[in-house]
Amino acid sequence: MSSIQFSKVDLFGGAIKCELPAGWLDVSNIRQVPDNQEVYMSNTTKPGEEECSIIIELLALQDDVPNEQIGLFQFIELAKEEDESLIQDAILQQVEINKQLTTAQDLPQLSAQGVYASYLQGHLWLSKTRSAVKTRVQIYMVDIRLFSVTTDLLITLNYPETASPLLPPQAILHRLLASLKIEDWSLFK
Numbered sequence: 001m002s003s004i005q006f007s008k009v010d011l012f013g014g015a016i017k018c019e020l021p022a023g024w025l026d027v028s029n030i031r032q033v034p035d036n037q038e039v040y041m042s043n044t045t046k047p048g049e050e051e052c053s054i055i056i057e058l059l060a061l062q063d064d065v066p067n068e069q070i071g072l073f074q075f076i077e078l079a080k081e082e083d084e085s086l087i088q089d090a091i092l093q094q095v096e097i098n099k100q101l102t103t104a105q106d107l108p109q110l111s112a113q114g115v116y117a118s119y120l121q122g123h124l125w126l127s128k129t130r131s132a133v134k135t136r137v138q139i140y141m142v143d144i145r146l147f148s149v150t151t152d153l154l155i156t157l158n159y160p161e162t163a164s165p166l167l168p169p170q171a172i173l174h175r176l177l178a179s180l181k182i183e184d185w186s187l188f189k
Contacts, residue, residue, distance in 0.1 A: 004021050004022075004166070004167065004168075004171060004172070004175075005021070005022040005023075006019040006020065006021055006022060006175055006179075007019065007020065007021075007022040008179070009040070011038045011056055012038060012058070012187055013187075014183060014184070015182065015183055015184035015185075015186075015187035016056075016180070016181070016182050016183065016184075016187070017179070017180075017181050017183055018056075018176050018179045018180045018181070019175050019176060019178075019179040020040055020054065020172070020175075020176060021042065021167065021172060023042075023043045024040040024041060024042055024043060024054075025040060025041050025042075025043050026038075026039075026040055027039035027040060027041055027053070034057075036057050036058045036059065037055055037056065037057040037058075038055070038056045038057075039053060039054070039055050039056075040053065040054050041053040041054075042163070042164070042167060044163075044164065046164065050135060050160035050162045050163055051160075051163070052157065052158060052159050052160070052163045052164075052167055052169070052172075053157075053158045054155065054156065054157045054158070054172070054176070055154075055155070055156045055158075056153070056154075056155050057153075057154050057156075058151055058152075058153060058154075058187075058188070059151065059152040059153075059154055060150065060151070060152070061145065061146070061147070061150040061151055061152050062152055063150070067100075067116045067118070067145065068100070068118075070116075070118050070143045070145065070152065071098050071118035071119065071120035071141060071143055072092065072095065072098060072120065074120070074141055074143050074152075074154055074156075075091065075095060075120050075122055075139065075141060076091050076092075078124070078139065078141075078156065079091040079094075079124055082124060082125075082126055082127075094122045094123050094124060095120060095121075095122040096121045096122050096123070097119065097120065097121040097122075098118070098119075098120045098121075099118070099119055100116070100117070100118055100119075101117040101118065101119050101142065101177075103115055103116075103117055106119075106174075106177050106178075107144065107177055107178075107180060108178060109178075109179070109180055109181040109182075110144065110180065110181075110182070113146070113148065113182075114147060114148065115144050115145055115146055115147070116144075116145040116147070117142060117143065117144045117145070118142070118143050119140075119141070119142050120139075120140075120141040120142075120143075121138070121139065121140050121141075122138075122139050122141075123136055123137060123138050123139060124136075124137055124139055125137070126158070135160050135161065135162065136160070136161045137158050137159060137160045137161070138158075138159040138160075138161070138169065139156065139157070139158060139159075140156070140157040140159065140169050140170075140173050141154065141155065141156050141157075142154070142155040142173065142177065143155075144180075146188070149185065149188035149189075150188075151188050155173070155176065155177075157169055157172060157173055
C-alpha cells in the first residue's frame with residue numbers, strides 16, 4: 001500500500017486550516033455548497049470505485065445535548081436527513097464506536113481552547129445521487145464543541161465500501177485532526 005500525500009487546505013476563507021489528501025477536489029468548484037460547510041471529495045477515476053467525501057461544517061452549539069451524547073445526536077440527524085422514516089433505535093444499532101477524544105493528543109492545535117471532542121464510527125445506507133440505489137457507507141464523525149464561540153464544528157468522513165483501499169479513513173481523519181487549526185476566531189461572530 002502506498003503512502004498518502006497530504007496538502008494544506010484553507011477552509012472558510014483561510015480562517016481554519018487543515019491537511020487533506022493531496023488531489024482531493026473542492027466540491028464548491030463543482031456544485032453549490034452551503035456557506036457553513038466545506039466539502040472535499042476524493043478524485044476517483046477507477047470504474048466501480050466510489051469517491052470518499054469529507055464535510056466540515058459549522059453548526060450552532062447544541063447546548064441542550066450533553067457532551068457524551070453529541071456524537072449520537074449528530075449521527076441520528078445525518079441518518080434522518082437521508083431517510084426520515086428511520087427510527088432512532090434502528091439508527092443506533094448502526095453505531096460501532098462512540099467515544100470522547102483526548103484533545104491534547106488528538107487535537108493538539110485546539111487543546112488549549114477548552115473544547116470537547118467526540119468520535120463516532122458507524123455505517124448508513126446512503127444514495128450518492130438522486131437514484132434509489134443505496135451503498136453501505138462507513139461514517140466517521142468528529143464533533144468538536146467550541147464552547148467559547150457556541151459552535152459545534154462537525155467533521156464527517158463518508159467512506160463507501162467501494163472506495164479505494166489506498167485511502168485508509170482513520171489515517172485521513174487522524175491527519176486532519178492533528179493539523180486542524182483555527183487561525184481567525186472572528187469567523188464565529
